[in-house]
Structure formats: C-alpha cells, structure tokens
Amino acid sequence: MEDESVSTAMLTGTLAGDRSDDPLSSGVMEVCPVAQGARVFERIADDLRRQIHTGQLEAGEELPSEAALAEQHDVARGTVRQAFTLLEMEGLITVVPSIGRVVRSWNPKPLGVTLTAGREKAGHVHVGVQQPPGYIAELIDEEGELVRRLLTGDLSSVTDTWYPAWVVERVPALESSRPLDDGDLAVIERAGVSAVGRPRVQVRAVMADPEYRGLLGVTVGTPLLVQLTAPTGVDGRPLLVRRRTMAADRSFVEFDLG
Incomplete structure (x- = not known):
C-alpha cells in the first residue's frame, strides 16, 4: 500500500472587504447582542464574552471573581456561577488549579x-x-x-x-x-x-x-x-x-x- 501522510495546520478564515459600509470590512466580527428577555446569567455571560472577543480580557488572563461580579451586577454568586458554566461549555474560559477561571489560550x-x-x-x-x-x-x-x-x-x-x-x-x-x-x-x-x-x-x-x-x-x-x-x-x-x-x-x- 502506498504510504500516505497528512500534515497538520489550522483552517482559518480571512475577513476582507473594501466597502466602508461593510460590517466585516474592518476585519473584526461584531458580536451579536443577547436577545431581549435573556436571563440575568446570560447577560453576564454576554458581557464577559464581548470582553473576550474584543481583547479586553486576553488569553490566559484571570476573570473577576464570583464575588466581584455578583457585587457588580447585584446578583447572587450562584447566578455568576451559571454564567461561568455557560462560557466554560463554549470553550471560552477554563479553570486553572490554584488560579481560578481564566480566558482559554488558543495557540495551536x-x-x-x-x-x-x-x-x-x-x-x-x-x-x-x-x-x-x-x-x-x-x-x-x-x-x-x-x-x-x-x-x-x-x-x-x-x-x-x-x-x-x-x-x-x-x-x-x-x-x-x-x-x-x-x-x-x-x-x-x-x-x-x-x-x-x-x-x-x-x-x-x-x-x-x-x-x-x-x-x-x-x-x-x-x-x-x-x-x-x-x-x-x-x-x-x-x-x-x-x-x-x-x-x-x-x-x-x-x-x-x-
């Protein structure tokens, strides 16, 4: 059998456009807002998601604590925990022992x-x-x-x-x-x-x-x-x-x- 091999690389997309009214022309994808009527933890998750996508929270950076976010949004810590769980399921954040929740680093x-x-x-x-x-x-x-x-x-x-x-x-x-x-x-x-x-x-x-x-x-x-x-x-x-x-x-x- 002829030896066949496959090398590796990441599939990537390039945002391009030369029209000033094209929302993708800047090369930055706009994050869609959460629908009206979303639950509180979804709104907290959306706020953190925006910060991650826009670079306000960088790869490897520690997220604010449950207590800090609960105070900021005037909610119970359990509500913040639900937001964290949602972002963990999406692969945006992860838990690092002895540190806490951090933005997942993508460096393939x-x-x-x-x-x-x-x-x-x-x-x-x-x-x-x-x-x-x-x-x-x-x-x-x-x-x-x-x-x-x-x-x-x-x-x-x-x-x-x-x-x-x-x-x-x-x-x-x-x-x-x-x-x-x-x-x-x-x-x-x-x-x-x-x-x-x-x-x-x-x-x-x-x-x-x-x-x-x-x-x-x-x-x-x-x-x-x-x-x-x-x-x-x-x-x-x-x-x-x-x-x-x-x-x-x-x-x-x-x-x-x-």
Whole structure:
C-alpha cells in the first residue's frame, strides 16, 4: 500500500472587504447582542464574552471573581456561577488549579498525522472489546462490540483503532495487549488481506468526554479534533477504523487535496 501522510495546520478564515459600509470590512466580527428577555446569567455571560472577543480580557488572563461580579451586577454568586458554566461549555474560559477561571489560550501547533500505524511501544497498548461510538460503527459497517487497541503515552494526541470480527479472526494478535511487531496494516497483509486504493478519511469535531479529558489532560469544554481513517480490502470491506484525537486548542490539521 502506498504510504500516505497528512500534515497538520489550522483552517482559518480571512475577513476582507473594501466597502466602508461593510460590517466585516474592518476585519473584526461584531458580536451579536443577547436577545431581549435573556436571563440575568446570560447577560453576564454576554458581557464577559464581548470582553473576550474584543481583547479586553486576553488569553490566559484571570476573570473577576464570583464575588466581584455578583457585587457588580447585584446578583447572587450562584447566578455568576451559571454564567461561568455557560462560557466554560463554549470553550471560552477554563479553570486553572490554584488560579481560578481564566480566558482559554488558543495557540495551536502543527501536528504530524499519519494514516498508517507505526510500531507500538510496550506498556502503552491497551486492548479491550467494547461497543464503538456510532460514527465508528457506521464506518466499519459492523454491529456489536469490536476489538479496540488504544495507544497512550502521548499528550499531543491519542490513537485508538477498531477492528471488525472477521479481521481479528485472521489476525488473533490484534486481541493481545502485546505490541505488534509491525504496523497493523502490515500484519493484516501478512495474513492475506491487503488494503487497496485510498482510505476513507473523515475529520470531526467533538467535545472531550471524561476518558479523553484524562488521556489528553484537558479540561471540561475543550473541543477535540478527531481524524478517522478507514482503509478497505479488495472486497470493499473496511479492515479497520483508526481514530486519532487531538485537543483543538493545541493542534490543527491541514490536508493537501490532489
């Protein structure tokens, strides 16, 4: 199989325009006001959101305390807490131990992403049989539980691979927690099943669940980039679905379309 790789980069947009009456011509996107009748905590959240978007509150800067905002807006601290929770869910702020709530820092770095698996390291392979997420089950086109090999030890990204039962029958080593002696596609090919053509690739955005918050060391409200790769055999059936998960505030992905 021809080795294919994907480098990384962030998808960005450029605001442009030469008309003075164009609200985007300045390159600054106007933040829409909260609708009339919004609850108090939503109005507090909107005020903080404006300060973040306009740079009044900068990345890494600590937000005013619950007590200070409660006094400023003449509300209970619980109301301010609701506003903070809303902004945390939006990924605009995060909680830093011993400091408090701060504006989330977005400083993504390029991250090399390969479509083929390299050699596995001892102590970093975790194997189980479990129900896959719906989007993986759809790609692999098989119902029920699947063998999952999870590779850990790298906080920049986490890779796990899901295998259909018929492939595991051909390659029982996929069920062992011992590291494979080669990339899994090479091991599968030695069992008489070869990948052909270009693999199917998807990129999705999801929010970090408890498992991935622990694996990647991120906080609640952190969005994740998920790259899914599904190489197929000569009969068109997927041989596996590989998922590489990256924190979107650390990494970005770029594809060269040929």
